[in-house]
Amino acid sequence: MIAFGFDFDHTLGTDHGLERKALYAYAQELGHPLDPDDATWHARLDTLLAEFREGALTADAMVHRFAAVLDVPGADVDRWRAHCYALVDEFVVPLDGAPELLASLRARNVPVAILTNGWTPLQQKKIARALGEDGRTLPILVSDEIRAVKPAKAAFDALVDALGVPRADVWYVGDNARGDAGGALAAGLRAVWVDRDGEPYPPELPPPTRTVRSLRELESLTENTIAP
Numbered sequence: 577m578i579a580f581g582f583d584f585d586h587t588l589g590t591d592h593g594l595e596r597k598a599l600y601a602y603a604q605e606l607g608h609p610l611d612p613d614d615a616t617w618h619a620r621l622d623t624l625l626a627e628f629r630e631g632a633l634t635a636d637a638m639v640h641r642f643a644a645v646l647d648v649p650g651a652d653v654d655r656w657r658a659h660c661y662a663l664v665d666e667f668v669v670p671l672d673g674a675p676e677l678l679a680s681l682r683a684r685n686v687p688v689a690i691l692t693n694g695w696t697p698l699q700q701k702k703i704a705r706a707l708g709e710d711g712r713t714l715p716i717l718v719s720d721e722i723r724a725v726k727p728a729k730a731a732f733d734a735l736v737d738a739l740g741v742p743r744a745d746v747w748y749v750g751d752n753a754r755g756d757a758g759g760a761l762a763a764g765l766r767a768v769w770v771d772r773d774g775e776p777y778p779p780e781l782p783p784p785t786r787t788v789r790s791l792r793e794l795e796s797l798t799e800n801t802i803a804p
């Protein structure tokens with residue numbers, strides 16, 4: 577039996593930079609409002625968040641470094657988290673046809689799970705907001721809880737375990753060439769690269785099993801070819 581794993585951010589849904597927006601909101605709360613149009617700050621915060629997402633910084637360390645850059649004594653990671661949660665409803669939306677694709681797979685009894693890098697309560701809230709009922713019932717594996725960050729093989733091993741089918745029958749769908757497609761292929765899964773912008777695939781990586789330009793294209797591919 578074929579099964580599907582999905583990345584979430586920029587694959588099934590988008591949060592429009594919610595974690596960065598939450599840092600701006602927290603800076604305001606700390607009495608140091610930042611100009612959201614200042615490109616230097618924008619880049620600085622993205623660098624900080626990238627280190628956090630890769631696991632190089634804990635959330636606590638990231639928020640403390642943020643406060644230090646603002647020259648504010650003390651910092652409370654829970655306040656930043658609260659700002660993240662508060663922004664979910666406003667900024668998280670599904671991407672082109674994600675709910676329809678999941679409904680189509682559900683109608684054909686194709687097992688589906690989500691494997692995402694991030695922190696569990698926020699990813700759960702985002703996924704529920706974007707995907708509704710599917711977002712509350714699908715198995716969701718988040719890097720902080722499984723202690724493995726894509727493209728690590730251990731993350732894909734956890735996905736295979738959750739889906740309960742042989743790894744060669746698992747198709748992993750994601751927008752990130754290295755983290756999603758590259759990681760899945762290296763772990764013995766099949767890979768669908770979602771290339772909405774028509775980017776060149778990194779030539780040093782083994783090519784994905786399939787490339788699609790949209791989830792609607794993937795929906796017809798699953799219905800006609802992969803899991804009819």
Ligand SMILES: [Mg+2]
Binds near residue numbers: 585
């Ligand atoms: Mg992604």
